[in-house]
Amino acid sequence: MMSTINQTQDELVEEFGLFEDWADKYEYLIDLGKKLLPMSESFKTEENVIKGCQSKVWLHAEKQGDLLVFQADSEAIIVKGMISMLIRVLSNHTPEEIMKADLYFIDQIGMSQHLAQTRSNGLVSMVKQMKNYAVAFHAIA
Amino acid sequence: MVDKFDIVQVRKDFPILDQQVNGAPLVYFDNAATTQKPQVVIDALNQYYTQDNANIHRGLHTLAERATTGYELTRTKLKDFLNTPSTDQIIFTAGVTAGINLVAQTFGRANFSKGDVILVSNLEHHSNIVPWQMIAQETGAEVQVIPVDEVGVLDMEAYGQLLTSNRVKLVAVNHVSNAIGTINPIKQMIDMAHQVGAKVLIDGAQSVAHFDIDVQALDMDFFVFSAHKLFGPTGVGVLYGKREILESMPPYQGGGEMIKEVSFSGTTYNELPYKFEAGTPNIADVYAFGFALDYLKSLPADAVWEQEKSLLDYATEQLSQIDGLRIVGQAPEKIAVVSFVIDGVHPQDVGVLLDKFGVAIRTGHHCAQPLMARYDIVGTCRASFAFYNTKEEIDLFIKALKRCLMMLS
Numbered sequence: 001m002m003s004t005i006n007q008t009q010d011e012l013v014e015e016f017g018l019f020e021d022w023a024d025k026y027e028y029l030i031d032l033g034k035k036l037l038p039m040s041e042s043f044k045t046e047e048n049v050i051k052g053c054q055s056k057v058w059l060h061a062e063k064q065g066d067l068l069v070f071q072a073d074s075e076a077i078i079v080k081g082m083i084s085m086l087i088r089v090l091s092n093h094t095p096e097e098i099m100k101a102d103l104y105f106i107d108q109i110g111m112s113q114h115l116a117q118t119r120s121n122g123l124v125s126m127v128k129q130m131k132n133y134a135v136a137f138h139a140i141a
Numbered sequence: 142m143v144d145k146f147d148i149v150q151v152r153k154d155f156p157i158l159d160q161q162v163n164g165a166p167l168v169y170f171d172n173a174a175t176t177q178k179p180q181v182v183i184d185a186l187n188q189y190y191t192q193d194n195a196n197i198h199r200g201l202h203t204l205a206e207r208a209t210t211g212y213e214l215t216r217t218k219l220k221d222f223l224n225t226p227s228t229d230q231i232i233f234t235a236g237v238t239a240g241i242n243l244v245a246q247t248f249g250r251a252n253f254s255k256g257d258v259i260l261v262s263n264l265e266h267h268s269n270i271v272p273w274q275m276i277a278q279e280t281g282a283e284v285q286v287i288p289v290d291e292v293g294v295l296d297m298e299a300y301g302q303l304l305t306s307n308r309v310k311l312v313a314v315n316h317v318s319n320a321i322g323t324i325n326p327i328k329q330m331i332d333m334a335h336q337v338g339a340k341v342l343i344d345g346a347q348s349v350a351h352f353d354i355d356v357q358a359l360d361m362d363f364f365v366f367s368a369h370k371l372f373g374p375t376g377v378g379v380l381y382g383k384r385e386i387l388e389s390m391p392p393y394q395g396g397g398e399m400i401k402e403v404s405f406s407g408t409t410y411n412e413l414p415y416k417f418e419a420g421t422p423n424i425a426d427v428y429a430f431g432f433a434l435d436y437l438k439s440l441p442a443d444a445v446w447e448q449e450k451s452l453l454d455y456a457t458e459q460l461s462q463i464d465g466l467r468i469v470g471q472a473p474e475k476i477a478v479v480s481f482v483i484d485g486v487h488p489q490d491v492g493v494l495l496d497k498f499g500v501a502i503r504t505g506h507h508c509a510q511p512l513m514a515r516y517d518i519v520g521t522c523r524a525s526f527a528f529y530n531t532k533e534e535i536d537l538f539i540k541a542l543k544r545c546l547m548m549l550s
Contacts, residue, residue: 022163022497027548030490054489054505054520075519076487077549078494114493121489 005097008089009105016109025110026078033080036087039073050129052122055079059126061133067092068137070130079121082106082114086123090130095141098134103127146444151529154179154436158529165499168534168541173319173478173525174503175369176350179436182373185429197424198398198415212424215431216414222434223364224355225381229413232387233422236378237346238268240365241313243380243417244342245272247390248363249311255281258307260300260339263289263515264318264325267508269344273313282310289515293323293470301333309339316348320507320523321470322478324348331360340386346370350527351449351476353442356381372437373430376423387413394419445528449477452526452535459539463546469521477526480507486549488520494548498541 003011019025043060050057055076062069070091072083089105090098106112115124152158155177160167169177189211195204197212216228225231234240253259259273263286270284277284285303288296295314303309312334317324331341345354345366356364361381368377382390392399392410396419401409410416456479460466465484482488492504505520506513513520524538 023544023548026494026497030548054492055487076489078490 002092005089005093005101009103009108012085012089012105013108022110029081029111030077031081032084033077033082036073036080036084037071039071043071044073050122050125052079052125055121057083057122057126059129061130061137063137064092066094068095068098068134070133072126074122076121078114079123082111082123083126086127086130095134095136095138099131099138101131146441146448146528148448148529148531151440152531154181155529156180156183162499162501163497165541166537168498168500168537170524170526170530170534170538171501171503172350172527172530173347173370173523175375176372176527177529178372178374179433181432181436182429185432186374186425189425189428193428194425196421208424208428211428211431212422215427215434218431218434219379222354222438223379223381224357226357226384230381230384230387232380232382232414232417233427234365234378234380234417235376235423236367236369237344237365238272238378240378240380241269241342241344242272243393244363244365244382244390245276247393247417248340248386249273249276249282250280251389251391253277253280253282253310256308257282257310258303259284260287260303260307260309260312260314260334261285262287262295262314262325264293264295264320264323264512265313265315265509266319266344266346267510269313269315269342270511273311286511287314289323289512293318293321293472295323295325295330297326297329300330304333304337304339309334309337311340311342313342313344315344315346316354317346317351317476318470318509318512319347319478320509320512320521321472321480322347322475322525323470323472324474324476326474328359331362335360347476347478352446362386368426368430368433371430371433373433374423374426377426377430380417384413387417390417392416392419396420398422440528448528449526452530452532453477453479455532456524456526456535456538459535460542463539463543469516469518478523479525480521480523482518482521483546486546488522490549491522491542491545494545495538495541498537498544500538500541502538 044058048058048060055074057074060071070087074080157177193207195208197209216231219231220228259282261270273284287300316327327343334341340362342363343361345364349366349371362383364381366379369375399411399416399419401411467482469480488504495502503523
């Protein structure tokens with residue numbers, strides 16, 4: 001059975017809890033970024049771009065059965081690491097679950113600075129866009 | 142006046158430098174974005190608000206007198222600092238961006254028409270591009286671009302041709318490139334522009350902190366800069382203009398201070414500089430800025446330049462030894478700024494990780510997207526130095542950078 005959004009968040013908090021210092025955390029994050037499933041090139045369209053001031057994020061969403069599935073990519077590896085976690089938490093859930101999700105793990109693993117730098121990396125807009133997709137797919141369901 | 146440059150004492154003058162960031166000693170290499178403030182500036186702000194605060198120019202009471210004197214004293218200090226012919230050609234703005242917009246909306250609107258050309262360079266910051274595009278669109282004038290070569294030097298031959306083959310009304314160029322540090326040959330550029338009857342605006346945002354400016358010797362028509370890049374407070378800028386040009390320009394914003402008499406049948410405007418200083422200005426910060434100018438004057442100028450030059454040379458040498466690293470902008474005449482890219486590494490990742498080591502640099506396009514496009518890169522990592530930086534800090538930076546690259550590889 002699939003984990004709930006909060007179960008996945010708790011798993012991430014636990015994983016990050018194992019690291020003693022920031023460098024280990026970031027090495028793990030960079031590793032997650034490198035392992036992020038490649039996004040299909042056909043989805044890297046102008047429409048799917050979320051422009052940050054310094055790096056771009058691409059986000060694609062589609063409905064598979066009752067579930068919303070996300071694919072995303074970025075030019076910057078740390079942002080990719082963040083994307084990897086956001087996809088792990090939110091992808092493959094129903095639009096309603098995604099709409100209601102409270103993303104507490106980012107703060108708890110000490111990565112909230114990446115969502116505070118609103119202009120630089122597009123992550124805040126990406127989270128907003130994931131929620132928007134959920135709202136849109138929920139409305140047409 | 143000290144005749145020897147005492148780096149230990151100088152660093153003590155900037156209290157912010159002495160701190161730990163993310164558990165490491167702060168290395169502040171983002172001076173092209175903004176410089177830190179000496180204690181005398183911080184004290185002046187405190188003193189102004191604890192003892193002297195009042196609105197200026199019209200109050201008859203003692204505090205108003207003190208605040209007015211303090212505010213105008215900075216103008217007098219600037220006359221000396223820039224060697225302007227008079228104090229009333231010095232207009233306080235909110236910064237370079239505000240100064241350029243002022244010139245675009247007044248001088249530009251009054252003088253540009255269809256077929257006229259405004260020349261900017263490929264090295265410009267967006268703030269010296271967009272205001273010209275806006276006024277060009279309104280007036281039918283056209284913005285054209287002076288090209289830059291591979292190492293970051295402006296193509297002077299192309300500049301000459303652009304000047305003679307167009308009806309150029311204004312040349313707007315930076316003295317020093319914010320993104321890659323090139324020092325432009327502005328004396329020559331101004332002389333060439335004047336030969337075809339064009340006026341010149343020099344954006345001094347990145348030059349004032351590094352060398353002396355003499356607006357008369359350079360024959361500048363307009364010169365703009367920001368106090369916060371010159372060890373002063375944020376929110377203060379200076380616009381210098383030649384008298385006959387400033388007098389011929391219509392006012393910019395309407396309001397209090399900028400008028401002589403107001404009636405519903407018509408209003409007459411105040412004289413320079415007040416014609417362009419509508420509303421209550423940034424009194425406290427202008428006042429405190431004067432103390433930054435005093436502080437700079439107390440430093441031995443040659444030693445400051447030597448210090449920065451040695452930092453630039455050392456950083457360039459150290460960075461050049463890193464595999465896959467390429468310095469963007471290698472003009473022979475440069476200020477202490479090193480912009481670089483690293484094969485296979487996004488600048489943003491470098492910036493995020495360096496911060497964890499306490500090192501503050503700037504990454505991205507540096508508000509100079511046309512220049513990034515010229516070199517076909519998304520952005521750079523930029524380390525920019527001030528005289529209070531040291532070689533030991535460069536060592537910390539290089540060590541941290543190597544660790545970051547290991548983490549990212």
